[in-house]
Amino acid sequence: GEGIDIQTGKMGENPCVRGIQARKRNRLKRYMLLLVVALCSLLGAEILVPMDRSQSDHLKAYGVAFEALKEQYVVKWLLNYRGGSFLLPESEGLAALCNIRGVRFELVSSANVAAIMAEIQEANMEAVVLEKEPKIAIYIPPNALPWDDAVTLALEYAEIEYDRFWDDEVLEGKLVDYDWLHLHHEDFTGQFGKFYGSYRHTPWYQNDVQVNGAMAARHGYAKVWQLKHAVAQKIREFVENGGFLFAMCAATDTYDIAMAAHGTDIVDGLIDGDGIDPQYKSKLDFSRCFAFEDFSLKTNPFEYEFSDIDASDYSRLRGAEADYFQLFDFSAKYDPVPTMLTQCHVNVIDGFLGQTTSFFKDKVKKSVIILAEVPGQNEVKYIHGNIGKGTFTFYGGHDPEDYQHKVGDPETILDLHKNSPGYRLILNNILFPAAEKKELKT
Numbered sequence: 001g002e003g004i005d006i007q008t009g010k011m012g013e014n015p016c017v018r019g020i021q022a023r024k025r026n027r028l029k030r031y032m033l034l035l036v037v038a039l040c041s042l043l044g045a046e047i048l049v050p051m052d053r054s055q056s057d058h059l060k061a062y063g064v065a066f067e068a069l070k071e072q073y074v075v076k077w078l079l080n081y082r083g084g085s086f087l088l089p090e091s092e093g094l095a096a097l098c099n100i101r102g103v104r105f106e107l108v109s110s111a112n113v114a115a116i117m118a119e120i121q122e123a124n125m126e127a128v129v130l131e132k133e134p135k136i137a138i139y140i141p142p143n144a145l146p147w148d149d150a151v152t153l154a155l156e157y158a159e160i161e162y163d164r165f166w167d168d169e170v171l172e173g174k175l176v177d178y179d180w181l182h183l184h185h186e187d188f189t190g191q192f193g194k195f196y197g198s199y200r201h202t203p204w205y206q207n208d209v210q211v212n213g214a215m216a217a218r219h220g221y222a223k224v225w226q227l228k229h230a231v232a233q234k235i236r237e238f239v240e241n242g243g244f245l246f247a248m249c250a251a252t253d254t255y256d257i258a259m260a261a262h263g264t265d266i267v268d269g270l271i272d273g274d275g276i277d278p279q280y281k282s283k284l285d286f287s288r289c290f291a292f293e294d295f296s297l298k299t300n301p302f303e304y305e306f307s308d309i310d311a312s313d314y315s316r317l318r319g320a321e322a323d324y325f326q327l328f329d330f331s332a333k334y335d336p337v338p339t340m341l342t343q344c345h346v347n348v349i350d351g352f353l354g355q356t357t358s359f360f361k362d363k364v365k366k367s368v369i370i371l372a373e374v375p376g377q378n379e380v381k382y383i384h385g386n387i388g389k390g391t392f393t394f395y396g397g398h399d400p401e402d403y404q405h406k407v408g409d410p411e412t413i414l415d416l417h418k419n420s421p422g423y424r425l426i427l428n429n430i431l432f433p434a435a436e437k438k439e440l441k442t
Contacts, residue, residue, distance in 0.1 A: 045090050046113050048106045049098065051083035052345050056104040057418040061086065062427040063158035064103050068094055069133035069434055077340065077431065079332040080125040081116065084343030084428075087127070101159070102418075126332035128340065130434040134179035134244070136162040139170065139186065139235075143211045146204055148411035150248060150399045151182045154426045157414040167215050170231050175238040179433050183251035185355070185398065188232045188258035189306060190225025190267050193250065193355070197302035199407070225267050232258040239290075240388030244433045246426075249354035252394040253309040256289040257297065268301040290392050291383055292363045304355065310396075311379045312357035320403045323351030325358070325381040327372045338369050340432040341384055341393060341425070349421045351381070353405070354398035359383065372425075382425065393429055400426075 049061050065086045068075050073094070076087040088094050090107070098105040108116070120127055138152055142164075155162050165174070165181070175181060187193045192208055199205040209224075216227035232255055239245050247255060257266075261284055265277045276299055277283065286293040298305045305312070315323050326348050330338040351357075351374070358379040364370065365385070371393075372382035384393045399405045400422020401412050417423065 045107045045109050047088040047090060047094055047098070048108045048116075049086040049088065049103060050106065051085045051343065053083070053419075054104060055083070055345070055419065057102045058345065058424055059154065059158050059414060059418055059420065059427060060101045061103045062424075062431060063160050064088075064094070064097055064101060065130070065431060066133050066158070066160045067097060069130055075130040075434075077128045077130055077343075077435070078116070078120060078125065079128060079336065079339045079343060080123070081120055081127075083345035084340075087113070087116075124329075124332050126336055126339070128336055128435050130431060132434055134430070134433040135177065136160070136180045136182070136430065137165045137169075137175065137178040138162050138182050138184060139165050140184040141166055141186075141208075141211065143207055144204075145185075145208065146408045147185060147405060148399065148409075149184050150412070150423065151246070151426055152184070153399075153412060153414055154423050155430070158427060158430075160430060167219070167227060167231050170234045171219055173234075175234065175243065176241075178238075178243070180244045180246065180430065181235065181238060183235075183245070183247040183255065185249050186251045186254065187306075188228045188251070188254045189261070190223060190228045190258075191271055191301070191306070192224070194301070194304055194306060195407075196271055197304070223265070223267070223272055225265065225272065229258050229262050233262065236288075236290075236387070239390035239392060242389040244390060244429075245290075245392040246395070246429045247392070248395045248426075249398045250306070250356045252396065253292065253295075253356050253359070254306055256292045256309075257295075257306055259288040259290065260284045260286055260295075261297075262288060266297055266299060268299055270301045289365070290387055291365060291368050291385060291394055292359070293365050295363050306356075309359055309363045310356045311360050311374075311377075312353060312355070314377065314379060315351055315353055315357045315374075318351075320351075323403075324348055325351055325372045325374050325379075327382075328370065336435070337391070337432060338371055338384060340435065341382075341428050342371050343428050344421050344424050345419070346421045349425075350400075350403075352397040352400050352403050352422065354396060356396055358396040359394070395425060395429075397422075 065075050068088050073089050078085045078087055195205055212224045216224045219227060221227040264280050264283045266280050269275045292309050295307045295309045297307050327342045332339045358381045361378045361380050364380060368383050368385040370380045371384055373380045381396045399412055401417045401420050
């Protein structure tokens, strides 16, 4: 272990020897892991991935569960048990994967598993079987825009596969091959994010107008808003036929605005060259909306807001230190879907802004399930509902770990936020479409 350091010429521990010793230690660790897995296999053990505060990397744990589904393992999601833990079959490969990705796990005997299941049976908990990994699409433009997307960051950090989609793929009917769709920070009203007032002279904004205009023309539309309304309708069909839709930030309210205004021009002439339909208010059809009703539009091109659905101003008044939201509790046995969507190791979560930060409760349809609200305020942050055979989930705000993400800010580094409760809610949405379909209890 001692020798001449070939870099310094001094006596001391030889780096070559250090490398050999490190490799020996790593081999020993691998052998010990294999031995433990082999012994536990004989005892009928399983792998428990705890999702309480003991977990070293909550976000990558979802990726492990997703990978297990890809490998056709049966995965059990233990709702409300230790923060929504995962129970995986004993497997040398899965144990090694947890080690490689830095995910804490426990090998539990068959007797311990039986005890866990007995505890689940007696409490507000449930063991949900996940059957098959969902096929994921992200609706995201090909042109680079000066902001990040929290869902894309979460998927890439968790190492979960996805495909990128935009208007071509949606209008060509390719969504039929997918289970889950996320709407990137998008404006389905055709107003280019209402960035006209502040950014109309910037190259990125002008390029965005050009790219969207070319896309509209290619599909035979004179206006971008007509293209976006058509895309929104295709997405509606995807959900009605059994698809799972997830949207954040401005993609939430602008989607419903496009649904309500379907075929009606609500875009100011400064943005698209002609005027707003003077009868647009009477033509809004709230019955077409997924989540919202009885809202009023804000059509001034110099105003950042799209409508009076968004409660961003109230969050800004509270400030970062006082801004938070609270998850609702649900019956795991009778309401497994909202329970899955709210699994977390904490119940109160730090707030975060967005172009659409949260939703005024009186604008949310009575049929929609509220998953999280701002306590004591007329604001909800996280909602879920059914449309046809499918579902939608809307989550207000832009980036759970960047309170006020501004245009041009660098993207969030999730290595620094491995246990983010706000990002966990995103990844809950990735896994719940894999849940075994059961008859609703009455």
